Amino acid sequence: MSEKSMSSEHTARLLIHCQDQSGIVQAVSGLLYHVGANITALDQYTTEASGGDYFMRVEFLLPQLEKQHDILIENFQRNVANMYAMNWRLALVKERKKVALFVSKHDHALMELLWRHARGQLPCDIACVISNHEDLREAVENFGIEYKVVKVTPETKVQAEAQINEWVADCDLLVLARYMQILSEDFTAKWAQKIINIHHSFLPAFVGADPYGQAYDKGVKLIGATAHYVTADLDQGPIIEQDVKRVDHRYTVQELRELGADVERQVLARAITWHLEDRVIVFGHKTVVFE
Amino acid sequence: MSEKSMSSEHTARLLIHCQDQSGIVQAVSGLLYHVGANITALDQYTTEASGGDYFMRVEFLLPQLEKQHDILIENFQRNVANMYAMNWRLALVKERKKVALFVSKHDHALMELLWRHARGQLPCDIACVISNHEDLREAVENFGIEYKVVKVTPETKVQAEAQINEWVADCDLLVLARYMQILSEDFTAKWAQKIINIHHSFLPAFVGADPYGQAYDKGVKLIGATAHYVTADLDQGPIIEQDVKRVDHRYTVQELRELGADVERQVLARAITWHLEDRVIVFGHKTVVFE
Amino acid sequence: MSEKSMSSEHTARLLIHCQDQSGIVQAVSGLLYHVGANITALDQYTTEASGGDYFMRVEFLLPQLEKQHDILIENFQRNVANMYAMNWRLALVKERKKVALFVSKHDHALMELLWRHARGQLPCDIACVISNHEDLREAVENFGIEYKVVKVTPETKVQAEAQINEWVADCDLLVLARYMQILSEDFTAKWAQKIINIHHSFLPAFVGADPYGQAYDKGVKLIGATAHYVTADLDQGPIIEQDVKRVDHRYTVQELRELGADVERQVLARAITWHLEDRVIVFGHKTVVFE
Amino acid sequence: MSEKSMSSEHTARLLIHCQDQSGIVQAVSGLLYHVGANITALDQYTTEASGGDYFMRVEFLLPQLEKQHDILIENFQRNVANMYAMNWRLALVKERKKVALFVSKHDHALMELLWRHARGQLPCDIACVISNHEDLREAVENFGIEYKVVKVTPETKVQAEAQINEWVADCDLLVLARYMQILSEDFTAKWAQKIINIHHSFLPAFVGADPYGQAYDKGVKLIGATAHYVTADLDQGPIIEQDVKRVDHRYTVQELRELGADVERQVLARAITWHLEDRVIVFGHKTVVFE
Secondary structure, eight states, X not given: OOTTTSOGGGXXXXXXXXXXXXXXXXXXXXXXHHTTOEEEEEEEEESSSSSSEEEEEEEEEOTTHHHHHHHHHHHHIIIIIHHHTOEEEEEETXXXXXXXXXXXXXXXXXXXXXXXXXXXXXXXXXXXXXXXXXXXXXXXXXXXXXXXXXXXXXXXXXHHHHHHHHHTTTOSEEEESSOOXXXXXXXXXXXXXXXXXXXXXXXXXTOSSOHHHHHHHHTOSEEEEEEEEOOSSTTOSOEEEEEEXXXXXXXXXXXXXXXXXXXXXXXXXXXXXXXXXXXXEEETXXXXXXX | OOTTTSOGGGEEEEEEEEEOOTTHHHHHHHHHHHTTOEXXXXXXXXXXXXXSEEEXXXXXXXXXXXXXXXXXXXXXXXXXXXXXXXXXEEEETTSOEEEEEEESSOOHHHHHHHHHHHXXXXXXXXXXXXXXXXXXXXXXXXXXXXXXXXXXXXXXXXXXXXXXXXXXXXXXXXXXXXXXXXXXXXXXHHTTTOEEEEESSOTTXXXXXXXXXXXXXXXXXXXXXXXXXXXXXXXXXXEEEEEXXXXXXXXXXXXHHHHXXXXXXXXXXXXXXXXXXXXXXXXXXXXXXXX | OOTTTSOGGGXXXXXXXXXXXXXXXXXXXXXXXXXXXXXXXXXXXXXXXXXXXXXXXXXXXXXXXXXXXXHXXXXXXXXXXXXXXXXXXXXXXXXXXXXXXXXXXXXXXXXXXXXXXXXXXXXXXXXXXXXXXXXXHHHHHTTTOOEEEOOOOTTTHHHHHHHHHHHTTTOSEEEESSOOSOOOHHHHHHTTTOEEEEESSOTTTTOXXXXXXXXXXXXXXXXXXXXXXXXXXXXXXXXXXXXXXXXOTTXXXXXXXXXXXXXXXXXXXXXXXXXXXXXXXXXXXEEEEOO | OOTTTSOGGGEEEEEEEEEOOTTHHHHHHHHHHHTTOEEEEEEEEESSSSSSEEEEEXXXXXXXXXXXXXXXXXXXXXXXXXXXXXXXXXXXXXXXXXXXXXXXSOOHHHHHXXXXXXXXXXXEEEEEEEESSSTTHHHHHTTTOOEEEOOOOTTTHHHHHHHHHHHTTTOSEEEESSOOSOOOHHHHHHTTTOEEEEESSOTTTTOSSOHHHHHHHHTOSEEEEEEEEOOSSTTOSOEEEEEEXXXXXXXXXXXXXXXXXHHHHXXXXXXXXXXXXXXXXXXXXXXXXXX
């Protein structure tokens, strides 16, 4: 059945990672069939011709989803996951993810997300916007979304992160939409694979400060951006999405920045949408993205 | 297992079209599992939320493929295809498709195909190149490929097509790489969904003669090309692939033609590759392309 | 001097169209030099190798621009324009163009323009938004911009256009940002080359109603949009900009519409920006765009 | 007059670099006017709003070009260049540049150039192909172009470069089309701004060996290539052109390499064409490319 038009009320997704073995598709689809589910999308990927890592995303429609949810999980674990030693999770489309957005002063990436959300194009609930500055309060509150400010200094970092942890306790995803504070190792470990950052550069080029200045000095002909999961290793987390735009010698640093902002907001929006649709599986330092 | 690196000797693809019903994935994967096949890729698509048309492409590895081929076909028909009233076919990767290329005088699309083939990037055997002109004989024969010429006039068209039919009798695909003769209804009917044409325009715009002249007069800002299956309805067959390039007012008609030639050869090469990899299913006037 | 960073206070642009002859660059640059102007950008284009149409755009910085404006115009007409029988105009950057935006119910193109304007990326003053519906009043007024509604029926069309003409009397440009009313021949003649429309299709394909439905039925692999000047000949005015996005069989008509909306707002914004920067010269049914 | 269709016999290009001052356009166009030249294209760029570096490219048609060539150079130097302390050069279109191509074993970039040249799309004479391997002799000689081999070891490098210098003594441009030998500082100094290399990566990312392996390990979503002038500072010379293609997790290192090869050959061909059309001016570590 068409993935897009079906009732989200009865739709769920299975994400699976295990060693590649024979019979996985049969086992998964067999179990789903026996509980009365109709598979609406199925993607898989293996890293090698044989014996590699195996990844699967299955989307299915189950009319009795609410009623059968617990038994489905139990059966899947016992009859399928155990046999193949799977890492797996089940996501229900109707359980919309709760997202907190982080921003400092650059509003372009944040506004793109708030705008898309307002138009119904971002399948999540936005819990709040958290910033280390007051600047964007009005812009955010105009969308009817709570704006919380926490000042961060080297001395107050631990406290500040404690405060943030309290605010986002029930969130499923944290999005750094140009948030210019480095998060502690504790914090990134606690939220592993649950923080997405937009890096204002085509990584691995131009790591560090002032990437547009670097790009200008180097005379590059393309400007890019990278959305990635945040790890303790700054700017080195698994890449979800990247894109570039063409530039030439006429671009000033300021114009590179503006064009870069355009790429950033589009790249971040795509990466978040894929995460929210359970299309991303992290695998070592890399991602599998089932588009 | 990785689709790309597995042994093509033991790889096959199932292409299926039927009405959408519950249990199809389970039925197909179950049968494949029971014969010992390992599914390496599975794509599906349905036109509607329920009761629409259902399409599936499954690629699998079967160590005993040669030995089990006949029994697989028999079992699949009896146990799966009949139950779901499927249109289906099984393609073995090791049975490379035989392709005849057609050309008149413009060599860019043809050369791209010959070049890719010479580099091992076009998974097929090229039976011959057929033309209504002598012009490209040397260029083709340099690739070690037979060049056959048949003159076509309104009076000799029936004869010419009879001659062509003889030459391509054992071919699986005919590619019109800028072949400027209109094929008869009989011919296109006989080779339904087995002739691919490159149209030097972004269809449905600029149907008919001199599309680059039309594009120039209209002042368009993009130049495109379309690869499609050939039907009796000229230039209206199911579209497989399209692409465009940006132009501006400075382009002369001649420059539009040159840029267009670049798009044409890339679009045609992609469309043919997808056809050869059994990724295209025709559905009414449209195609499903499992990339 | 750098076109982007100079003082807009003292910057002007000359747009010239005449028959191609020898010495034009010398004549124009000589006159500008003698009044003390510094040429910061110069683009030219001729339609033919000799004797064709000649187009030129010169941007220059003139410290005494205000004081010398009248004498510059007089001198240019007498010493240069008369000699070459030029159509020409002088545009001062500091005289920001006044723009009226028109919309019906689809807000994506309008919102993009209001947003860019709010961020200082659209060099114009927005006089008002005019609609035949009340729907978008709040969204527009949130930007602090006046929203005017005029109902249009076949019976009231003359009156409605009279009302509109009154409202936009001092405007320099009218933008149809998905305004679903056909303007009369009188109106388009009065505002020749001063109305820009976004057409929700890659023209000349899919002229007329429901282009996304047409695109869906045809199974095209690209979705596009076209920004053009409005003439009495519906959808056939000179094209300023076009772009496309790639789609596949999975897109529903609704999804084609959403992706199309994205292309539309970007294409329209680019076309308007070029118009506001005096980069577009209309030439018969086509445009010269000096990017 | 139209740049593309005019007689190349009488066409020349002036490339100018100096400090930005008032009156340059007037001075250049005035001199050209007085010798009877017709300016067919004029591009300029300055690095700053005032007092920056100024660059200009003028293309003009001069019916008596051959006869007036010497006097034009003399007059320009005396009356224009001296006044503005210009670095400048005059290039005649009819004096086609002589180019030597260098390759090791990967043929894709080389073949693209030979193919374009054979089709008349590369405005130069190809003097020869030089390699440190025999592998591609037949492929090159099939194009009727001389293939010269010089083995290079650390011990014979000086000798080998002496041999190469002899072979290319009358060449204007050396193209490293995947030539895997590092050239000496002496050699690159002697041929400053006259050697173009294709780097199999989107610089500055993935400098060094095995960039596709690096890209694979990093899980990037884009694969790119960079064409640049060669300096003693390996892979760090001024960038002329860059481009990227989208990839995903499914690409093997081998497939990244193949797609990369496609980007490489296109990027290199564009960079060389621009160089041959005198569109590139090197400026410190960067380039100005007048497209």
